[in-house]
Amino acid sequence: MMSVQVRLTDGPLSEMVDMPTTHGSGARIVFDGIVRPMEDGATIEGLDYEAYRPMAEQQLAIIGNDLVEKHGLLMMDIEHSYGFVPNFACSFRLVIDSKHRKEGLKAMDEFIDRLKVDVPIWKRAQ
Template sequence: MENHVEVRENKLDLEKITSTVTSPSCGAVSVFIVYQRNNFDGKRVKTLEYEAYIPMAKKKMFEVCQQIRDKWEVEKIAMEHRIGLVPVTEASIIIAISSPHRKESLEAVQYAIDTVKAIVPVWKKEIYEDESSQWKENKECYWKSS
């Protein structure tokens, strides 16, 4: 059983991440990718910028891996989050999980993205076409102000 967790500034590589979790004993690999979209609340988004305290972000991502292992029979887990500038249509996070059967990996990948968005300290700034910008919180964040 392996956990691969990374927070990086360069473009995420889907093929590399899925190959990290591929296993001859597993019939399923479930993948979830967050792509940057070009709009939010009627504003045109040009790019996004992510910041993180990398040691804490990775620690929390490993905690999510352990929570997944406590709930489902999965073999390998890979999570990579991008920081820095992330252009529209590029991935900011990829999560891949392998399991002997599809049910476990599908449920685990859903849990993974929901939990990562809620507990991993990563901050995002949307930069709009008119050059204005705004720091955003995930609505799932436990530290989100009311």
């Protein structure tokens, strides 16, 4: 059973909770996007994310479903922040279960590239 879950969360994401492994999974890929204390050479306190939420959720799900089908993934869990996220906190998390590592790693890289282009979430340094 393929499944894609999408959540937009106000503020920083909490620590990842244990998720049950998907039946048939041989690899779990977890990517956490962390706010850096420097942006374009300047020190910042964090990032303020603005999202057009209905469309952002829809686009995240479309990308997720496309990649689950394309790479034969078993599960994808997508979470992105909106609002203020301080330095060193997590603002984006992508969890992928796949039969083998290669398709999971390819999907992770492709997801992040598409996120930056297709999803209406914008960041501003604070």
